Structures are given as C-alpha cells and as structure tokens.
Amino acid sequence: xxxxxxxxxxxxxxxxxxxxxxxxxxxxxxxxxxxxxxxxxxxxxxxxxxxxxxxxxxxxxxxxxxxxxxxxxxxxxxxxxxxxxxxxxxxxxxxxxxxxxxxxxxxxxxxxxxxxxxxxxxxxxxxxxxxxxxxxxxxxxxxxxxxxxxxxxxxxxxxxxxxxxxxxxxxxxxxxxxxxxxxxxxxxxxxxxxxxxxxxxxxxxxxxxxxxxxxxxxxxxxxxxxxxxxxxxxxxxxxxxxxxxxx
Numbered sequence: 374x375x376x377x378x379x380x381x382x383x384x385x386x387x388x389x390x391x392x393x394x395x396x397x398x399x400x401x402x403x404x405x406x407x408x409x410x411x412x413x414x415x416x417x418x419x420x421x422x423x424x425x426x427x428x429x430x431x432x433x434x435x436x437x438x439x440x441x442x443x444x445x446x447x448x449x450x451x452x453x454x455x456x457x458x459x460x461x462x463x464x465x466x467x468x469x470x471x472x473x474x475x476x477x478x479x480x481x482x483x484x485x486x487x488x489x490x491x492x493x494x495x496x497x498x499x500x501x502x503x504x505x506x507x508x509x510x511x512x513x514x515x516x517x518x519x520x521x522x523x524x525x526x527x528x529x530x531x532x533x534x535x536x537x538x539x540x541x542x543x544x545x546x547x548x549x550x551x552x553x554x555x556x557x558x559x560x561x562x563x564x565x566x567x568x569x570x571x572x573x574x575x576x577x578x579x580x581x582x583x584x585x586x587x588x589x590x591x592x593x594x595x596x597x598x599x600x601x602x603x604x605x606x607x608x609x610x611x612x613x614x615x616x617x618x619x620x
Contacts, residue, residue: 406488435495523542525541532573543616545616570600578601
C-alpha cells in the first residue's frame with residue numbers, strides 16, 4: 374500500500390523533475406506558486422565553474438497582471454531580494470554565482486523569493502483597492518441612512534466560535550442585522566469575505582458583498598452562496614430594501 378502511495382506521489386511530482394533549455398537558461402518548475410496559482414519557474418545559467426539562478430522576471434509579471442503599480446512591485450522585489458540575499462536586475466531576482474553543491478538551495482531560495490515578492494505586491498494592491506472601496510461605501514451609507522445607523526469595523530462571533538470582521542453593519546431595528554463587506558477581484562479578498570459571510574448566521578439577503586470592479590464569474594458564484602453580490606452603485610437601494618424587509 375505504501376509503495377502504491379509513493380508511486381502516485383512520484384507521478385504527481387514528475388513535472389517538477391523537468392528541466393528545459395531556453396535562451397534564458399535551463400528552466401526548472403518548482404513547487405512555489407504565484408498569487409493566481411501559476412507555478413514559479415526559475416532559470417539556471419552556467420557561469421564558468423559555477424551557476425547563477427534567476428526568476429526570469431516572473432514575480433514582476435505576476436504582480437503587474439494584478440495591479441499596475443511600478444513602485445509597489447519594485448519595493449516588494451527589493452524586500453524579498455534582501456531577505457533571501459539575492460540581487461534584483463532588469464525586474465528579475467537573481468542569485469550570486471554558486472558552486473554546484475549549493476544549486477538546490479539557491480533554486481529554492483529564488484523560487485520562494487519570487488513567490489513571496491509577487492504575493493507581497495498583490496496583498497498591497499488588494500489592501501489599497503479595498504481601502505478606496507470602503508471609503509466609498511462609507512460615504513454612501515452615511516448619506517443614505519445617517520451615521521447613527523452605521524457600525525464600522527464591526528465584529529461578530531461566528532458559528533465556529535471565531536471572531537468575524539465586517540467593514541460595516543447596518544442597523545435594522547434594535548440590532549445591526551445587515552452585514553456589509555467590500556470585496557475586490559483578488560483571491561485573497563474573495564476567500565476572506567466568503568469565510569466571514571459563511572460563518573455568520575442570517576440569510577444571504579442580509580449580507581452584502583459590495584464590489585466596484587467586476588468580479589470573475591466563478592468568484593461571483595462562490596460568494597452568491599453566502600451573500601448578496603451588490604455593485605456599489607446599487608448599494609443604497611439594496612440596503613433600503615433589506616431594512617424594509619426586516620420588519
């Protein structure tokens with residue numbers, strides 16, 4: 374039985390044993406992932422008696438696809454280059470020249486640094502996008518309902534026993550019965566908001582996932598299981614209906 378399991382594992386991991394010659398060096402797939410779950414690939418270049426390893430600007434391209442902010446991406450690359458003792462040249466993370474016996478460690482270091490840099494940049498994009506969206510939601514709710522009916526940074530005990538956090542809660546009667554979260558089209562945002570909504574009591578028509586930038590169809594389908602998907606422009610009307618239906 375153990376041999377069968379090991380054979381299945383070896384088969385599943387066989388792609389990571391592949392090495393392909395390219396103009397950028399010998400390309401190696403790794404177990405690390407970028408924010409959209411693409412495999413991190415690194416490139417090994419022979420340098421005299423040693424080797425250099427770089428990521429072929431993979432982290433830069435991955436982060437650029439999620440949010441086109443040169444400064445954020447550059448800072449993320451620099452931070453991870455420093456942490457893993459790498460250089461950063463032409464948007465690529467690159468190692469110093471190393472002997473063959475260090476090659477495995479350096480491949481792993483470059484792959485991890487590339488993955489972390491892309492994820493660091495994307496996390497900042499998500500944060501900035503959601504901060505801007507939350508400010509707009511705040512303005513809409515305050516104008517439509519008044520400050521006295523709004524709770525910000527609202528926390529509630531989830532069905533699992535953990536604390537669940539919401540950007541806003543709207544009072545219907547004596548309770549803050551309508552929960553509102555801003556959501557942006559990134560995996561981290563979708564996943565965290567899904568968990569918060571799914572772990573709290575109440576029907577989806579009392580939970581609003583508010584978006585401004587269009588969400589992917591599969592993300593929309595996921596969130597619709599636990600919340601109402603509401604464009605920012607329709608938030609006031611949707612919230613009024615929810616409040617009216619609570620009585």
